[in-house]
Amino acid sequence: MGDKDHNEGRPRFQVPHLSPPRWLQNPHLQTLWPKFFRRRPQLELQCERLELSDGDFIDLAWAGGGPGPIVLMLHGLEGSLRSHYALPVLATLAEAGFRPVFMFLRGCSGVPNRLPRSYHSGAVEDLAEVLDLLNRSHRPVAAAIGFSLGGNLLLRYMGIHGDAARLSTAMAVSVPFVLSDAARRLENGPSRIYQRYLLGRLKRSYVRKFSRTPAPIEVDLSLIRTLRQYDEAITAPLNGFAGAEDYYDRCSSIHFLPGITKPTLILHSLDDPFMYPRDVPAPDQVGPGVHLAIQRHGGHVGFIESVLPTGSHCLIDRLAAAFFREQLGEPSGSG
Template sequence: MISLDFNFNILTRDLSHYLENQVKVGLLGSGVGLYLVLGFSAAYTCYYLISVAKKPQLISGGKKFYQFLREQCPVVSETYYPTFWCWESRIQTLLRPFVTAKPGVVYRNELIKAADGGQISLDWFDNDNSFPHPDPATRPTVLLLPGLTGTSRESYILHMVQQSRDLGYRCVVFNNRGVSGEMLLTPRTYCAANTEDLETVIEHIHRTYEAVPIMAAGVSMGGMMLANYLGRKGRETCLKGVVVFSAGWDVFECTASLEKPLDRFLFNSYLTSCLQASVHRSATGHSQISTSRVVASPKRFHRLKSVQVPMLCLNAADDVFSPSHAIPVEAVKQNPNLALLITCHGGHIGFLEGLWPRQSTYMDRVFKQFAKAVIEQGSRLKEISK
């Protein structure tokens, strides 16, 4: 990592002197292009180190949870260095699916029945070669919830499966109805406000592996659904801990942000068309569903003060899907089970870092450290939620 412990005044003076003298010399000779490039590079580096690379803001409603995170998840205290050539919010958001690698993962698919007759698709990564947890009956399990139109094949999900595999854990991905290719058996899809399918999935996992610790991670709408679920259930859940990434905390503010002309063109229209396509593809025989009227319209969250399970939430302040002024800072401060980690940059499910961000991102590192802390320090974490 590059150290920021330098005298800014001296650097500014030396840089100004360099540009004033060297560029003048270059203009008289043949090296003007080189001098301009060097000067611009030096100025850009200074701007990046001073204005872009910053430590995240960690906010918690309880000193115990705050201290736990500082001790067990050192990433929350580290400076986040976004990829220097694509730190802007929209660029991070758009490039993540294309530049990050997709680890090879072989799933075991399971279709389970919902109470209304519908079916829910689960993709299991059993991790049978787990060295730390060779017994399937006690192997820790991580439930993963993708975003609005996401499935188990999204790069961010595959990376979390990879991180869990390295830790020796089992993963199960909850695919929302109709998005992963299965047919809709009832005229019903999903939204963040309705947690019935999620409750069915969690109960199914718990019945299947009664002796294992279970934690969950949700991304974007998946995180919204998880937060809503915890707000409704309180202590009546088997989840030991939850981590949420890039959740849209106030859907009305999110909608207003995404309806701005540029963001509507880049994101909103695409998401709506994907939703309509998934319903059209899987809704054969259900004339009650009109794909021309399918839109994303989840309601406001259940009250965060009702969450009784330790939950860490990562958001970027520049996320156009979830504007910074809508992040529930004050609500988090009032609940000792909640913590917010806010980076200055990262976009929506971006958090790219490194010169060429093919491998793990800042978000992946947060996930791995928190998942390990929840599973291996469960007794300490349980004390926090009392």
């Protein structure tokens, strides 16, 4: 099942099918291989802190200072520049002539954020304010690419704002379209290994954040054994939701896909171990701007096409550069 099938009748961006060698078609291998074995390029990054109107802050990391359009990157749950996709995609975009910038969600830059709240899958107000602040400083963002949680946030923003979105185009990779189902999927089978890893990181971040300031809620972290329990006890009350189900329902990007009118590429795999195939959106669930690039293989933010002595080749890298070039034009000064 590929892009042509999901966008029949529309002029579509042509997305190639991922055809990894047979040994690399396992979804868990696709998910874990880049984390442990993918080479990270060396980049000179310039850090910047944006002060938000509520008294908190968002940190950015700029990669390259070329004259091309600015592309903003949004990471996944507990992600950072150490995430396996971050530096390779930033480098690919910079080499293509764009000016990429990495946006750390609240509290994810290594410095706990100031307010007693956290980042989450639906915090479009943070993205909107960052775009506004950069626009006011004469650095308008042309495009954004989001991964997993960051992809859900990005799609929600594009759907809410429609034609008024500050972004001209966007790309989302391995999105948990239905948050409740994603939480349920991670409680079953081999996918529990990912839940255990993410939950451990979330707990450590929570302890680090409230080690110097009093927490506004009482919680026993030792009793939290699933991401759903974490969202019920921590994410929801810290961010004004009635509970985990209220958070999941209000922030799941599946509800906002019909409102997307600007060109938006969604790259997703049917074998993603973080969610169920039934949650992948169908053509009648998306707005006119959406290009669906649904692959049979790829795992969760994997999409490794081949592994050679020179390094791994990833569909995400070349798709991002190609899609943004088609939507925004060839960046000046690019090769």
